[in-house]
Amino acid sequence: MTDTTAHLDAIRTHIAAYCDSQFDTAFDPDNPMVRLHEPTFGADEIFAATETLLSTWVTMGRQVRTFEAAFAGAHDFAEGVMNNSGSSANLLAIAALANPATQDGLQPGDEVIVSALSWSTTVWPLIQLGLVPVIVDIDSDTLNIDPGEIERAIGPKTRAIMPVHVYGNPCDMDALGDICNRHDLALIEDCCEALGASYKGIPVGGFGRVATFSFYFSHHMTTIEGGICTTNDPALAEMVRILRSHGWTRDTKDPGPLNATYPDIDPRFLFVNLGYNVRPTEMQAAMGLVQLPNLAGYVKARRANAAYWTEALAGHASVLGLQRETEGGHHSWFGFPMSIAADAPFRTAAFRAYLEDAGIETRPIICGNIAKQPGLQANPHRTVGDLSKASHVMSHAISIGCHQAIDDAARAYVVDRILAFLGTNQ
Ligand SMILES: Cc1ncc(COP(=O)(O)O)c(C=O)c1O
CATH class of the missing domain: 3.90.1150.10 (Aspartate Aminotransferase, domain 1)
Known part of the structure; x- marks a missing residue:
């Protein structure tokens, strides 16, 4: 046994013993407490994050790619691009759709219909990227966007609908799909509070052009902070990867063609778009890989x-x-x-x-x-x-x-x- 393995085994044992003795969420009738959330993570996730930290391979790399493939595969999405929050996932999804280089994308001034019962960062990226949110009412029973109100809201500038599956209750995707088809609208699904939800057997996120999920601490599974954009459109996923990481090509799946277009620029530092830095860490992905099978x-x-x-x-x-x-x-x-x-x-x-x-x-x-x-x-x-x-x-x-x-x-x-x-x- 190498020193490394012996140390890691000891660390794993200590973490497990710590969690066994300290983590107790059983209901206590003498001190009744029902919290909004209790951690989904335990010794295995803490060990995975610690082991990753100890490896010193901590910035976005192999674990993130593995998690992205596992998440996308588990939901039958072609592409998953992890980032540092559900809010960032929304920002990237909208920024990618509104990018001038995106085919059939959104243009400044276009209207996007959203539910009045949305999260702040469902709506803010639309405004930040020059789009106009159109706020419509909900159905009181399901708490989801009311398809009848969507029909009422559609005008000459309407180009997309961005529904939230409120609290994990799937929207009526038959009705929304039908509206999108009839009016040629893009569908952007905010699934940030709907991990594990599905509609007629299809996981939410599988209906639109792009979808977003959150792995914040209090959600169904967690990477502490974290999020992912999913899509079946490889070009859009590649744009999300560029925007996630400074606007450079380095973290794309296939940087070859873009790098070849600019042979005079060092391909490690080739910036082709106006990007952000909203990358996740390897520790987050390591936790996510432990959590995903438990979802x-x-x-x-x-x-x-x-x-x-x-x-x-x-x-x-x-x-x-x-x-x-x-x-x-x-x-x-x-x-x-x-x-x-x-x-x-x-x-x-x-x-x-x-x-x-x-x-x-x-x-x-x-x-x-x-x-x-x-x-x-x-x-x-x-x-x-x-x-x-x-x-x-x-x-x-x-x-x-x-x-x-x-x-x-x-x-x-x-x-x-x-x-x-x-x-x-x-
Ligand atoms: C509908 C919805 N969208 C987006 C978000 C943002 O996710 P995050 O907290 O990971 O930034 C949330 C947060 O819970 C949410 O409920």
Whole structure:
């Protein structure tokens, strides 16, 4: 056994012992706590990241390429380009589509239809790249973009739709695909909160020209921070690779043709476009490679939590405003949202405070109605209709955690507390 192997074995053993003794997410009835999230990573991921760090091969390289191929392969996408966050994935996807060198891309001033219930960095890259977001309302039951509102929003400058699969509930992709076909629109899927979700057996992200995913700490699987752009268009993937890394050719799959066009410039430092630096590290990819095979199990646990709560609270579904899984969709339950009815006999703030006091953490749903956020109001955009459904979610909805670490006792505790609250607030 070499010294290296002996050291690594000892490190692995110590990390495992540390995690065994320190990581405990079991529900404690004496100190009840149901967090929005608990880490999905443990000893194996920490060892993988540590081993990579110790190897000193830390900047984007072999592990990132391996992770990209594994992620794309697991979802049946032709290409995956990893980067440092879901927000960066959105930035790269839009920047690549809006790049003058991209065929059938987007032009400055083009309109892109987005849901009012989107994340900030779903919408910001559109504005940053000279496009105009057009904000439309949601369907109150699924919380996803309403296809009827999309039809209503389409105008002469509309070129694309960028839906969010809200909380992992797949959008009605038949309806969206049909609209895109009839109006010749590009589809950009923001799947950042929808890892593990699918529609009619096809993983989300497989419907549009480009899609994005996030591996942030609190998501279904994590690389701490991290994201990926996926596409079946090799030229678009190559553009994403150029933009991810300074605008140079060095990190492309096939730098040969571009390098040959500029024989006088050192190919290691050939800059062909206006790029960023949003590269991931090898440590992130090493963690992702350990996490990826566990994703299906994490999603199964989330679906079991949601099924349990949906059934146990069915008698109060309308007052609690439980989210409905899209027909044909396989929801991956990023959290468990509740949109309290306007005529409920209690205030949402009182419900939220009650849950927080009971140790059940809560949060709002994404950004609420993005059109009400100052960052959007100060910038070019168009709204369609009164967006009252997204506004209702902003003022009346909360979500609780729905993750893999919620055990039977925690699930039952949540139901017990919600029913107790409803019992005293009729
Ligand atoms: C719909 C959506 N898009 C984009 C993002 C951004 O991802 P990240 O936090 O990795 O930047 C998020 C964040 O959770 C999100 O919910």
